[in-house]
Amino acid sequence: MIDSNDLNVFNPFWCFSGVEVGEHWYWSFGSLQVHGQVFVVSWIVIAVLLITFIIGTRKIQRNPENWQNFMEFVLEFLQDIAKNQIGEHEYRPWVPYISTLFLFIFASNWAGALVPWKFIEIPYGELAAPTNDINTTVALSLMTSFAYFYAGLSNKGLGYFARYVEPTPILLPINILEDFTKPLSLSFRLFGNILADELVVSLLTLLVPIIIPLPVMVLGLFASSIQALVFSTLSAAYIGEALEGHGV
Numbered sequence: 001m002i003d004s005n006d007l008n009v010f011n012p013f014w015c016f017s018g019v020e021v022g023e024h025w026y027w028s029f030g031s032l033q034v035h036g037q038v039f040v041v042s043w044i045v046i047a048v049l050l051i052t053f054i055i056g057t058r059k060i061q062r063n064p065e066n067w068q069n070f071m072e073f074v075l076e077f078l079q080d081i082a083k084n085q086i087g088e089h090e091y092r093p094w095v096p097y098i099s100t101l102f103l104f105i106f107a108s109n110w111a112g113a114l115v116p117w118k119f120i121e122i123p124y125g126e127l128a129a130p131t132n133d134i135n136t137t138v139a140l141s142l143m144t145s146f147a148y149f150y151a152g153l154s155n156k157g158l159g160y161f162a163r164y165v166e167p168t169p170i171l172l173p174i175n176i177l178e179d180f181t182k183p184l185s186l187s188f189r190l191f192g193n194i195l196a197d198e199l200v201v202s203l204l205t206l207l208v209p210i211i212i213p214l215p216v217m218v219l220g221l222f223a224s225s226i227q228a229l230v231f232s233t234l235s236a237a238y239i240g241e242a243l244e245g246h247g248v
Contacts, residue, residue, distance in 0.1 A: 026124070035133055037122060042130045045107045078102060081229075085236035090243050094236065097147060101140065102232035105131060109194055109224030113201075113217060131227075132198055137191040141183035144235040152242035160242070182238060186231060193227050 027036040056071040064072055078099040082091040112129020120127050130136045152160035164175040197220040204216055 035135065037127050038130050038133045038136055040122075041111060041117070041127050042108070042136070045104065045111055045130065048111075049103055049107055075099075078232075081233055082236050085233060086240040086243065090240075091236075094147075094151075094239055098232050098236050101144070101235055102228050105140070105190065105231055106225060106228035108136075109228060110221060112194065112198060113220050113224055128198060129194055131190055132194045134187065134191045137187040138183070140190070140231070141186035144186060144238060145179070145183045147235070148238040148242040151239045155243050186234060190227055190231055193223060197223060 026033045027039070053071070056067045059068075061068060079091070079095055081102065082095045082098045085091075086094055108130045112132060117127035149160075152163075156162075164172050166175075201216055201220060
């Protein structure tokens, strides 16, 4: 729900704290309230990723086999995303960030699609993919916004802001608006696709259990993977644009 008082706030991201879909399990930290079910599943996803990579890199061999082969394939794939979007000479410092984005979103999306969270009872609401919560996707998109501002400022200093009046000062309002639309499009694209997929599968499961929802679930897994790729690729592209100092 969006409270009417929130509509008077200039910054649109403040309104997202009032957006709710379904019932939530709130944890209170002083005056701060957070969605407990999002934290629980996020911690599970992070723990699974950490355990997977610890096991995969525990015994590194010169001639990789089995699990190490898979881990190196994943690393090369993620390096290619950063390299293709940011550039061969500047991509390496950004590989950890782009990789973390992709892996967290990918694992979260698949966890929401494959794990029967609905059978786990919690005081309020239900467990689901962290990425079907608008607060998670907005946080990830704002991280990308801070990242490309940091990239531009560290590369060009205050001269980075000259891009707002290029190629003509007339475009200043449009260039400023662009920095608001980037995180908005990133967050709503990911949130909308994941939420819609879960709602469709849930509805079909209620109407025609077992058989009919399976093709939709497979399609949902594919779409979830694409969303992780799109988010991380666009994040890398924005960082590459900031490092270049001109629009693409």
